[in-house]
Amino acid sequence: MSTTPLSSEQISELAQALSSARKEVRIVDGFPGPIPSTLKEAYTVQDGSIAASDQEIVGWKVGMIPPDLRDSLGDVRVLGPVFKDVHIQLTEKQATGEAFELPVFAGGFIAIEPELVVEINQEIKPGSIDTAKGVxxxxxxxxxGIEMASSPVIDLNSYGPTAIISDIGNQYGVIVGTEIENWETAITTMETSTSINGELINTAPTDGILNGPMAALAFMIDxxxxxxxxLPAGAICSTGAITGVHETLVGATSTVKFGDICEMNFTLVDNSKS
Structure with a gap:
């Protein structure tokens, strides 16, 4: 991570390098420029990447900053846009076991993250909500749901939160499954599990992310x-990895279960061939 503030030219070049790699489905061996030293710089790079995209934003993913970096960076979470072309609403059959495919950057960074996905009920303009009063x-x-974290940068996560933010939050898909009825109480007794290639990787309480999903929603709003x-009415918030960030490869098969209400079975495929 650079300790010298990035120039406007460096920020623009970094945004262009990251966004063009995604558009061209071009794998990048190493972070393509200086790593922003602050969250503000990183979000400025992200703004440039968003501007370079021709896709509508339908929501935002929320991720966590590692505990040892929270004081120095001044926050606990990161944010990245969810573009319309990688927002997938499953059919009822797909949300109850029918297999489907998910495209990712073959040879790049790939991880599966089971997450609760929140849909908001109204437009939220900047400064219109005091999140301290609840959301x-x-x-x-x-x-x-599932967030697919995937990037053309092979080892993106190893460069830290500001690099992740710069590359649109390492975001390449939010998959929306079954709606959870009476969610406030249902998630308190539900468990979520992730299996990859037939092996159970982890099981965790569905409401187990730091301070719960409403903390992630409040962060997105703020x-x-x-x-x-x-934020338009209907925007989504992918609230954070429940069972962990599970790195894997193209060709992997996975099963993500939310209690007995949703089972998602999928195979990761090369996005350059889809």
Whole structure:
């Protein structure tokens, strides 16, 4: 990570390098420029990547900053856009076991992250919500879901949170499964599990992310407000990895279960061939 502030030219070049690698489905061996030293710089790079995309943003993914970096960076979470072309609403059959395929950057970074996906019920303009008073009233629905973390940068996560933010939060898909009825109580007794290639990787409480999914939703609202971003009604928030960030490869098969309400069986495929 650089300790010298990035110039506007460096920020622009980094945004262009990251966004063009995604557009061209071109694998990058190493982070393509200086790593931003602050969250502000990283989000400025992300803004450039968003501007270079021709895709509509339908929501945001929320991830965690490792505990040992939270004081120095001044936050506990990171944010990245979810573009419409990688937002997948499963059919009822796919959300109850029918197999499907998910495209990722073959040879790049790939990880599976089971997550609760929250849909908001109203437009939220910057500064219009005091999240300290709670955000549950803003929830339209909560779904069982998956975030696919995938990037053309082979070892993106090893460069830290500012690199992840710069490359749109290492985001390449939010998969929306079954709506969770009575979610506030249901998730308190539900477990989520992840299996890859037939091996159970982890099982964890569905509400087990730091301070719960509403903390992630509040972070999304506050971070977007700071950046002057209006959240439209229906926007989604992928609230954070429940069982962990599970790195894997193209060709892997996986099963993600949310209690007995949702079972998602999928195979990871090369996005350059889809």
């Amino acid at each position: 549950t009233h803003l929830v339209k629905s909560v779904y069982a 971070c977007c407000a700071e950046r002057g971003i209006t």
